[in-house]
Amino acid sequence: MRIDMELEAYLRPPDAPMPLYPAKVITLVTGGKMVVRQVFREDVPKLLPAVRPTLDIPRDYYDVVGARLYAELLAWQRYRYRDVFCIIGQVDGLLVGIVNSRMYSPQVGISLHTLAIERGLRVGAHLFAAKMEHHIEYLGQDEVLITAESPIGFRRWMIEYGLELREGQHELGGAAPYGLTREMYFDAKHRLVAGQRPVPPDLMEVAEREIIVASEQDIIEKILGARREIP
Template identity: 30%
Template sequence: MIGFKCKKCSRINYPKRARCLSCKGMEFEEVELGKECELVTYTQVYNPPAGYKGDPPLMLGIVKFPNGVMAMGQLAIDHPKDLKLGVKLRPVWGMLREIGGKEVFGFKFELAKKEQTSKLKLGGIEMEEYRGKKVEMEVMGKDVNWKEVMKPYPPRKIVLPNGEEMIVRSQTKDEIEEVVEALLPKTVQHKQLFDLIASEMVTEFYLWREGRPMWGCPAESHFNLVGRVGDEIVGVSNGALSSPEVGNSLHTVAIREGQQVGTQLWGCKLEHYFDVLGIKELHAAAESYRGGTELFQTFGFEEHPDKVVHFGTSPMQRLTKRQWERIRPGKIAGKRI
């Protein structure tokens, strides 16, 4: 960032002004403000101005450079918990907002000691390198022979309320692009928090394809179910295992709404977990009010005492094999094909 030093009184002005704030001088020379600054104060704006493309809140702060110059700008901070008065920041150039269809750029401030990935191997699951230091990514079930544990879901035919037949079966990696294309309209539909999971699901499909772990579960334990009516993809559901005995439900998305597609896929996923893969306990997150009240309660889930969902909306839920066997007859529709 550049400041403007008055040639008459040596005061450094920022931003550039017609006259020096101290002596009203009109001649300046450019000087660098510094590589780092410190946070003096900040605020969070939950109703940001039009054209701001980030997610609320918009974080604004006032910073102070070593030469005493103070400046205000956006704070490019991922986690508000990192915002502490006096924290060291550095100016970076980036887009601030969009006005009249044109992008407006300027300086914003990020953490000076931001931990950045210097090397990333798509094929290497456990190890990543951060600034020359190798750290092990925490992945559960690394010593399990997942080829023996994971089995395909036996296809099931389910008649939907409109009379059409939905076929549910395991998805292959060759189908990823087709499934993602079907999900894309959902990724831009933000009527409720639940809609965010379509974007997460797309990411998880590509992580699965590249052999990367998800939510601490190895890529080899990941599975996907797809529901089709004819050639049309009407819903998808995915999950993973942290061990051969514990499943971690990820997401279920009904691409075609109003025909109980999501509810039927959810039942098929539970069947796959308990009856095909043989787990003893399933952990799942109610990412919407409807999911928590209609699905989880009717399926007999109980709150997990020690875990909270990653959206921070509710406690993690769990279902045991014993409870599944008790309610199973009324939760699985259709027949094997």
């Protein structure tokens, strides 16, 4: 599809300068090594197949989170969403979770979505913490606005991070926004932010070689739990 670059010049938002998120590795309870790293526009087509199966999973609002994340990834890839960053988790190359977020202004970040494909290993919690880490420590922002579609995640974050209620609306237009300030982040960091840097080269090589996406059936079973028929 040809793009009229003259019109495109009006529509494409300018990107603010954003420092990169340095990759880290987190040891999971299984002993598995999860590489947490930033991905970019050109990686979006590799992520979409992992998000798509969630569109039909109402449990824990996976469908709402998945549909919105899918749209956000597409809009970002095609220059319709500005100042976005995306971080993924991979274990042996396999994609286990995706988080995205954006800068609303140089000072304020907006947390968008957290999608855990592997459940029960705190993948979602680790990746959510990674995006807070990026907003506060690497983008140098003062505050991140957070809301949630799933009541489980929301309550956990509100209490674990000690979030404060904010006036107005979150740009996702759902529940009231809560704020995470620099101070709250650094108070909670030792409890909630894991990982080591740099990532050993062999692990990084495996992660960067290919973003492996589980089959649609596997993704559904990972999220819903496989229905076990035992004779």
